[in-house]
Each structure stands twice: as structure tokens, then as C-alpha cells.
Amino acid sequence: MLNVSIYRYNPEVDAEPYMQDFEFDAQGKDLMVLDVLEKLKIQDPSLVFRRSCREGVCGSDGVNISGKNGLACITPLSEAVKGNKLVIRPLPGLPVIRDLVIDMGQFYAQYEKIQPYIINNSPVPAIERLQSPEERAKLDGLYECILCACCSTACPSFWWNPEKFIGPSGLLQAYRFLADSRDTATEERLANLDDPFSVFRCHGIMNCVQVCPKGLNPTKAIGHIRNMLIRRAT
Amino acid sequence: MGSLRKMSFDAVIVGGGGSGMRAALQLAQSGYKTAVITKVFPTRSHTVSAQGGITCAIASDDPNDQWQWHMYDTIKGSDYIGDQEAIEYMCQTGPEAIFELEHMGLPFSRTEEGRIYQRPFGGQSKDYGAGGQAARTCAAADRTGHALLHTLYQGNLKNKTVFLNEWFAVDIVKNADGAVVGVVAIDIETGETVFVESKATVFATGGAGRIYASTTNAHICTGDGVGMALRAGFPVQDIEMWQFHPTGIHGAGTLVTEGCRGEGGYLINKDGERFMERYAPNAKDLAGRDVVARSMVLEILEGRGCGPDGDHVYLKLDHLGEEMLNAKLPGILELSRTFAHADPVKEPIPVVPTCHYMMGGIPTNVDGQALTIDREGNDQVIEGFYACGEAACVSVHGANRLGGNSLLDLVVFGRASGIFIEKQLSEGITLKEATEEDIQRAMVGLNRINQSSDGENAAVLRAELQTIMQNYFGVFRRGDYMKTGIEKLDELRLRVENVYLDDKSNSFNTARLEALELQNLFETAYATAISAEGRTESRGAHAREDFQDRDDENWLCHSVYFPGSKEIGKRPVNFTLKTREPFEPKIRTY
Amino acid sequence: MMAFFARFTFTGPSNWIIQRITAIVMAAYLFFIVGFLMTNPALTYDQWSALNSLLSMRIFTLVTIAAVAFHAWIGMRCVLSDYITVRLIGPKANGLRNVLQLGLGFIILLYLVWTIKILWGL
Numbered sequence: 001m002l003n004v005s006i007y008r009y010n011p012e013v014d015a016e017p018y019m020q021d022f023e024f025d026a027q028g029k030d031l032m033v034l035d036v037l038e039k040l041k042i043q044d045p046s047l048v049f050r051r052s053c054r055e056g057v058c059g060s061d062g063v064n065i066s067g068k069n070g071l072a073c074i075t076p077l078s079e080a081v082k083g084n085k086l087v088i089r090p091l092p093g094l095p096v097i098r099d100l101v102i103d104m105g106q107f108y109a110q111y112e113k114i115q116p117y118i119i120n121n122s123p124v125p126a127i128e129r130l131q132s133p134e135e136r137a138k139l140d141g142l143y144e145c146i147l148c149a150c151c152s153t154a155c156p157s158f159w160w161n162p163e164k165f166i167g168p169s170g171l172l173q174a175y176r177f178l179a180d181s182r183d184t185a186t187e188e189r190l191a192n193l194d195d196p197f198s199v200f201r202c203h204g205i206m207n208c209v210q211v212c213p214k215g216l217n218p219t220k221a222i223g224h225i226r227n228m229l230i231r232r233a234t
Numbered sequence: 235m236g237s238l239r240k241m242s243f244d245a246v247i248v249g250g251g252g253s254g255m256r257a258a259l260q261l262a263q264s265g266y267k268t269a270v271i272t273k274v275f276p277t278r279s280h281t282v283s284a285q286g287g288i289t290c291a292i293a294s295d296d297p298n299d300q301w302q303w304h305m306y307d308t309i310k311g312s313d314y315i316g317d318q319e320a321i322e323y324m325c326q327t328g329p330e331a332i333f334e335l336e337h338m339g340l341p342f343s344r345t346e347e348g349r350i351y352q353r354p355f356g357g358q359s360k361d362y363g364a365g366g367q368a369a370r371t372c373a374a375a376d377r378t379g380h381a382l383l384h385t386l387y388q389g390n391l392k393n394k395t396v397f398l399n400e401w402f403a404v405d406i407v408k409n410a411d412g413a414v415v416g417v418v419a420i421d422i423e424t425g426e427t428v429f430v431e432s433k434a435t436v437f438a439t440g441g442a443g444r445i446y447a448s449t450t451n452a453h454i455c456t457g458d459g460v461g462m463a464l465r466a467g468f469p470v471q472d473i474e475m476w477q478f479h480p481t482g483i484h485g486a487g488t489l490v491t492e493g494c495r496g497e498g499g500y501l502i503n504k505d506g507e508r509f510m511e512r513y514a515p516n517a518k519d520l521a522g523r524d525v526v527a528r529s530m531v532l533e534i535l536e537g538r539g540c541g542p543d544g545d546h547v548y549l550k551l552d553h554l555g556e557e558m559l560n561a562k563l564p565g566i567l568e569l570s571r572t573f574a575h576a577d578p579v580k581e582p583i584p585v586v587p588t589c590h591y592m593m594g595g596i597p598t599n600v601d602g603q604a605l606t607i608d609r610e611g612n613d614q615v616i617e618g619f620y621a622c623g624e625a626a627c628v629s630v631h632g633a634n635r636l637g638g639n640s641l642l643d644l645v646v647f648g649r650a651s652g653i654f655i656e657k658q659l660s661e662g663i664t665l666k667e668a669t670e671e672d673i674q675r676a677m678v679g680l681n682r683i684n685q686s687s688d689g690e691n692a693a694v695l696r697a698e699l700q701t702i703m704q705n706y707f708g709v710f711r712r713g714d715y716m717k718t719g720i721e722k723l724d725e726l727r728l729r730v731e732n733v734y735l736d737d738k739s740n741s742f743n744t745a746r747l748e749a750l751e752l753q754n755l756f757e758t759a760y761a762t763a764i765s766a767e768g769r770t771e772s773r774g775a776h777a778r779e780d781f782q783d784r785d786d787e788n789w790l791c792h793s794v795y796f797p798g799s800k801e802i803g804k805r806p807v808n809f810t811l812k813t814r815e816p817f818e819p820k821i822r823t824y
Numbered sequence: 825m826m827a828f829f830a831r832f833t834f835t836g837p838s839n840w841i842i843q844r845i846t847a848i849v850m851a852a853y854l855f856f857i858v859g860f861l862m863t864n865p866a867l868t869y870d871q872w873s874a875l876n877s878l879l880s881m882r883i884f885t886l887v888t889i890a891a892v893a894f895h896a897w898i899g900m901r902c903v904l905s906d907y908i909t910v911r912l913i914g915p916k917a918n919g920l921r922n923v924l925q926l927g928l929g930f931i932i933l934l935y936l937v938w939t940i941k942i943l944w945g946l
Contacts, residue, residue: 012739042693045745046737050274053452055488055569057380058278074572097423098742104275117388118339127292127329128336130348136341143341143374143381147277160906182339193836196902200836226840233837 002026002081004036006047007089010098017096019087026077033065033080033088034072037100049100056213059148063100064089069150069211091153093162106162107149107169114166114174115192119185135181142176142221144214145169151208151218157201164197168208168218171199175221178228190225190232199225237670238418238429238677243269243396245655246432248403248417248459251279252379252641253623253648254438255386255395257602260652262393266659269396271403271419271430273454273747276387280440280452281644284379285565286493287353287371288645289638290328294345295352295369296360301325304370306362306817308639311522312632313774313784314819315472315792317808320628323600324639324646326813331645332372340385342374343562353562354496355637356520357824367520369496371638376491376565382641398430402747403458405676406435406466406619407668413617414604415668417462418676422747425740427680429673433665434618434655437463437596437604438648441624445759446589446708447700450482450489459625461754463596464761464797465679468606468616471627471792471805473594473758474766477635477775478709480526482588484546486573489590490566490583492637495519497562499551501530502582503538509547514824521824524634524775527587531709534586541584548582587709592758593635593775594765595627597794597805602626602651607794607805618666620655622647629792632807633774682731683749689734692749699726699752703759707766712779716767723760730756761795768802769793786819839898846891853888882943889939893932900928 002024009017022040034051041047049072050060056074063072065080066087080086090096095103120129152158152167166174174193177183193199199222208218245261247254250272261268272279291301305325309316336342336350343351350372358368374381390397400422407416407429416431442457443449460470480501481490495501500519503509513529514521521529530547533539540548551559551566556579559567563578570576570583597605597613604619604626622628623644630643706719733749771785772778792805809816864871875881908921 010739011741041745042691045691045693045735045748046739048742048744050278052274052278052454053280053283055283055486056572057377057565058274058280058282058452060274060278101742103423108275112391115392117392118337120337124337126333128333128342128350131344132348133344133346136344139341143384144377146282146380147275157906160909160912162911177339180339180341196836196839198836200840201902201906226837230837230841233835234841 002077003085004040005085005087006040006100008047008099009096010046030076030078032073033063033075033077033086034061036077036086037072037088048098057146059146062091062148062150062153064091069154071148071150071213074213091149093153093159094149104149107152107167110152110162110166110170111147111173113192114170114177115185115189116173116177118177118180118183119188120182122184129182131181138179138181139176141216142172142179145172145176145216146214148213150211150213154207154211156205156207157203161197161201165201166193166198168202168222171202171225172216172218172221175225178225190229193225194229194232199229202226238427238673240429240431241269242431242665243267244432244659245269245434245436246271246416246430247436247438249279249438249440249623249625250274250276250397250399251438251440251623252281252383252386252644254436255383255390256645256648257436257438257622257652257655258395259386259389259393260649261656262390262395264656266656267396269398269430270390271398271401271417273400273402273422273458275399276390276397277383278454279383280455281379281383281641283450283452283489284382284641285376285489285491286355286496287373287378287638288332288382288641289355289358289371289636290332290642291325291370292329292332292350292352292372294349294372299360299368299370301328302814303360303362303368304328307357307359308630308636309817310363310820310822311357311634311636312630313634313822314632314786314790314817315629315773315807316632317629318811318816319808320600321630322811322813323650324630324642327646327650328642331642331649335382335385335645338385338389340374340381342372342381353493354520356492356495356517356526357522357636358520367517371493371496373493376493376563379641382645402750403439403462404680404750406462407431407673407676408466409666409668409672411617411666413666414466414619415666415672418673418680420680420746423742425743427677429668431665431668432618433659433663434620436602436651436655437619437621437625438623439625441592442755442758443589443592445700445703445755445762446476447697447704448482448487448586449589450479450487451589456751456755457592457758458751458754459621460595460761461757463604464757467798468604468619469597469794469796470761471594471597471794472629472633472765473592473761473795474769474793475593475631475633475775476589476707476762477523477591477593478527478587479590480523480530480587481549481583481585482590483570483574484541484584484586487588488569488573489588490549490569490585491563492523494549494551494563494566497558498554499549501526501585502548502550503533504540504544505538507538509533509538517824522634522822523637524777525824527709528777530587546584546586549585550582551578552580552582591635591640592624593627593629593631593633595625596621597792598622598626598628600628600650601654602647603654607803611803611805613805620651622651627792633776679753680750683733683735683746684738686732686734689732690729692733692745692752695726695730695733696748696752696755699723699730699756699759702726703762707763710777710779711766713767713770716763720763720767723763727756727760757797760800761797764800765793765795765802790819842894843898846895849888849891850895853884856884886939886943889936893936897929897932901925
């Protein structure tokens, strides 16, 4: 039997959060952590977590699994269990609504701040705007972000200054638009990021790279933005 | 029960997936007070899982490509019960809708000329079937749905659409005239129940693949729109038509795009034989999805399945080379390694036909207006009620959807609904009144769950429902089996209505949502069962062992399921084209 | 001048550049001193005094101490704004942080003056 320890907190009932232990029989299968949560929810329907696609593309079920942020649906027990124990907590650094569900408002606010859409005021052509495969390749490793918040909630700089530091996810997206050959608002975008906090609070800790379930590299993207800002300033 | 807080909008869109956000974008752009009610944050909607692409004749791969050829393919693919007027509209308007998405920033893959990359998909042809395989599916690697959904969300952010994120629509509020005046919805975080009133209510609630035990669909695909419409007494159309995608990963159910076969992959049985050459000599692995899925099941039934239990076949990709797979199908490599423990660069992926798409849904016209059918069999528009996307049946997919057409359907008809509502609002439609009684009627189901004192757990009942659907209404269907299935569903109905909610707390109570979703799943499943048993022929995805042939004399029509009488009726298929003579039904071969 | 100074020390890019340049200066000084000590294992007071009497050496030392001052000012301000924040310790954080920053600035200035005093024996 596997020992599963889950963070529980229901604001209507509990004065403070606590860890609840469950016994779970995986029947020798290398289930995903989400499968375990689903099965435990049948046993205890009051257990609350987010989930949708169950294949790692929607970004709903980011949780902290045995100390590391990840998506429950694509983290197998073989990776997550340490010494017959599985510990599941909400992503750290943001307020908990209930159990494993966090309030992601601050995370989304930072995403919205970077103007996550193409800005191009030139007349729209009758067909698509042309883009070479090389130009398009610059978006690889950027556009795939699923907004699961695993990275930003693993980032100490985001923990300390979630209102002022955009965070790895938002900055990855900021660079996705800076790097797009179809976007013409480079100067405006850089001007919005040019302060001591938005970008420069990244200290290269690289927790974001370590936890990203899609294998993306926000630190590298932040480096590109930093270089653009420095070139602009000098 | 006191009266509910009321919120009022020009238009309310229920569902934050591709079609809902496209409709919302249209309305927000023109400045109407628009809200999107979505039970998950919009980018968690199931559109995100679409992989291969969006089919449309933008003439990139082939400069001579024509939308009329795409129209022909779609009509043939639908096994001739797709409405030709709607298909014509979709294929003709498609390029404009795609270019709009590109201008909004969708990161499509590119050709050397800098145009949008297109790949071959099943059922695609040039020159009305005479010119061989076409490559018409516009792709952003194998993450097209993700790219599309995020682009639409970004477009809505830019246009300041109001999002009611993590709100769950419970039921339709219908007034004494039978008009839809809004929905009752729960704010999931606080548990507050609110009456969201609107001049136009658009259902973009997606599919219901979760009625089956084995599905490519997300947990959230629970047929909420269909369930709500049926409870409000509105009919659904062609709901027996469920697409089984040939390539779901065996065991896990996760989707492997048709694009794999488009890029040159193929299916093999346990002898290593490329068996589709026998079933579809011309199109082979790129025949219609219904044809490929049935061929796979036949291979398995005849003992040529793979694995220790012989219960799946293999999708072979390794011959395409690592570099090509990394460039064109990176997401598939990830999924296969995670869920099949197979690295497609070296070994084939175990796959099996898996429930994927609901061709049926709420009947609508091309403008997205939801329809009901009166006693004389005439279409009647339901005032204030619209539907688009998978929840709707406009019907462009008929009895079988072609790969890549769902994303096009979402965008084109989400847009069309938006444009039409925009026009109506500008002409000054008034808000219809709802009485306290009308609102309370929409609260009945929720109240029952909130007051339940005993009964069974939603998860247990859901599993039972899924097993019944899987066993009695799968790829191949038989009258006597289906009758047994319906009996089992009748027995299950009482237990579903009596579902027990133990945890009555308000804050983010997902158990309450699952109980409500169960009711929607059940309504969808029951409509499916009755319609499937009633359609005594084989057409498209609906394959019956006891009626193996297509019966154009009796069934070249839509089925319409009426929830009041629990019976099905018929509705004629639209055979009018604006630009040419309609396509007459022919025997469908690939 | 003030505008330049403000821009110079209060924007992200200039902070980042200053931290790197001052780090290089500090590293160079460290290497030089360590190197000097290693090549002169039996160092006498006269040798040490002679080295520090050179004008170039005094300028080098002064520049290095100025670099330390800038580095500490920017670095400590960053640390303070990470940890002495309203979200971590409550509403008194802003006042406390300003006091600490002011105190820090005073100490840095003091060290700078003291260095000049030592180097030029004023």
C-alpha cells in the first residue's frame, strides 16, 4: 500500500490547512498521479483539484508533487513516489482556495500585463502575413506554454514580488511576441518591461527550467529580453 | 429559496472553447456587452487537445486548390446527411476565417514560400475525388488546437471580453413564450448561484465523449449544453452519430493525430501487414475515419490484433525518421512516450478506435440560431437561443466528420453566430422577461442535488453509464443489444436522478459539479441510445450488424430526438447549394 | 545630471550593467592583491607601503571601493525589496525598508569617505 499525503483545506470548515494521509493500492501499476487523485476522490468526494485534458496540454492540474511542481496527469508514480510516500500539495506561493486549488489571479494578471497578442497596425493583407520557416522557428519553445504556472510558482523571485516581477511564464510569452516577425510593437513592449522588477528580478535560479512540464526554457527567453533591454538602453 | 442575484448582458456565451471564444470575439469587437461563462479557465477547454490541424482550401500547398473540392469531400464524408448549404458556407468562408486567425497571431507552421503549411488528412481529394490525395489541413506542428485556443483567448483579452471563469451553467431559463432568456450559473469559487440574463444565449459547450468508457475527450466533455437543452425540452439531432477516432492510444485513450498518417505513417496488424490496403485500396490509411475505425475493429475481431490480448493494432512511424518526427509531430512523440511507453522513433504506437467526436447536437441554422421542430415538421427558431461548435449540429459533419473539419466548424460557425447576433443587436432586439417562476424552474435539478439525503455517488453511476454505452453502443451496433442497453439505461435513470451529494459546502465544490455533469452525460447518452436504436440502417459512423446497408429511401435524413416523448423523428437534409447543383448521394468508397 | 543619475541607477538595464562592471572591477582588484601577495611571500611593511603610495594604486583602490559601494547599494536594495515587503511582513514594511535603505546608504557613504581619508591621508 502506498501512503499518499494530501494538503487539505476547506475555508468553510477548517481553521487551518492540514495534511491528510490516505492508503492507496496501485495494484502494481505505474499510474499517473492524477489517476490516484481521481480514485481517491471516489473514496472522498470532498477532495478538490482541477483537471481537464489528462494528457498534459491544458495545464489544469499543476500541483506540487513530492516537493516538485508538475502536472499530475503526466507524472507517473515511478517518478513521484519517494520511500513509498507520495506528498501532494498545491502549487506554492499563491493563495489556496481549497485543497489543491489555488487562486491564479496574480499569475494571469502578469500574463495580461505583457500584452499577449500580436500588435501590427499595418494594413491586413488579403491572405496570411508571410513568415519564413526560419522566422517561425524562433517561436518554437515559446508558444507551447500551457499556462500551468508550475514555473512561476517555483520561482523565489515570483514568490517575493508576484505583483511586480512578471515571472517566468509571463516573460516566456513576452518573448514569444517580441520574437514574432509579424509583431511591430517591439519598442512599446520593451518600454513596458524597462524597470528594475518586471524582468530584472530574474536571478537565473532556473527552477522554472527544472519544473516546466513541456520542457521549455523561460530563463533563456528572459536572457533574450534582458539583452534586448540592455541594447536599447546603451 | 430567495431570489437570485441577476447579471445582465447583451450576449452570453456558455463555453470558453474555440467556438465560444470566436463568437465572443466577434461581439466584443463590436462593443457589445458580452460575457463568456466557462467552467474551466478558457485555455483549459478541450479545443486545446486538437492536434493535426484545421482543414481549409487556402491554396498554399496546391495553388490551384478549390474550396468546392473541400465541399465535395465533406459532403461525401458526411455520408450525405450533412446539410449542403451549411457545408458550402463553411468551405467558402473558411479561408477568410483562417486568415483572420493568422493575423491575430496563430503560429502556423510555414512553407518555404512563407505561407501556412498544409498536410494531407483523411478523406481529402482534388477535383471532386478524381485528382488524388489533397493536402488541405493547415497546421501548427501537431499542436494546432492549442495554438488556436490560445490565440483566441489572446484576441479576447485584447478586446476586453468579460470572462466568468470557473462558472458552471446549470440550466436554461426559458420564459412562458418558450424563449431562452439566459441561464442559471454557479460561481464555482464561492458557490453562489446567479441568474445570468441575456438577449442572446449561445451554447458553445462542446462534446460529450465522456459518455463512453474509452474516449479521447477531456474529463470536462460532459455534454452540458446538450443536457441543458434536453431538460429545457429542446430536441437534438443526429445524436447517434459518434465518431470513433482510429488512433487513440491503447489503454490511455489519448489521441494520436490523423496527421501521423497524413505525414506517411500507417497501420499494421500483428503480421506486420498494412491492412488498410485491403479495405481502402486508393486512400488506404487516409480513408474516412469511420472506414478506418471499422477496418481496425474487424482486424482485431478476426484475430489479427496485436499485443498479448490481440486487442489493438500498431501505428508505424519509425520509417519517417527522427528529424521529420521532431519537426512535424513533436507532441505525438511526447504523448506516446508518456502514455504508451513507446518511442515512435524506434517502435510502433499501440492504438485502438476510441470515442472522439459528437457529430450530432443542438440543431441550428447557418446563423447559429437553435431550432426546434413543430408538429407539422417545420423548423422553428428558438428565440434567444444559439449554438455553435461541437454542441451544435448545423450540420456540416452529417454521419462522419472529416479530420480537421472540427476546428474549421468552430471558427466559422462561432464567427457566423457572432456576426448574426451582432446584426440582431444592432437592429435592437429587446431583453425578454423571465418571471421568478421561470428562474426557479431552472433551479429544480440543482435544488434536488443540494437537498439529497441518500443515494449513490456520482462517480460510481458515471462509470456504470460509460460501461453501458461502451458495450451496447460502440463501433458496431445491433438492435437486440441496443434494446438491452436502453433497458439498462432506463434502470439507471432513476438512480442518476437520485444521485447523492454528501459534501454540501460552497467553496469550489467539484463534487456538486460532477453530480450536475452526470445528469448531462445521462441525457446525452439516453438520446444517443434511442436515436441509435431507431436509425435502422448503416451510415457513416453508425454501423449496424442487423442493417448493414445505407438506406437512402428511408434514412437520407436527420434523426431528431425529442426529450418529452423520448422518441425520434426525422428532419430533411438540406440539398440546396447557392453556387452549383447539389451533390447527389453516391456509394461511398475510398 | 540628476536625471542621468536617476536613470543610471534606477532602471533595470543600468542596474544590471553596473552590477556586472563593478563585479569585474572588484574581481580584478582581488586578483591583483592576491597575485601581489603570492609573488611576495615575505612581504614587508615597506613594500606594502610603497605599493599603496603609488598614485595609480590609490586610484585603483578608490575605484574598487566605489565599485563596492555601488554594488552594495544596488544589491542590498534588491535584497531589501525582496524580503522587507508588505506581503511578507505587513504594512510596516515600506517604512522599515526606507529606514534600512537610508541607513545602508549612510554607512556606504561613510566607508567611501573613510577610504578617501586613508588613501590620501587627509
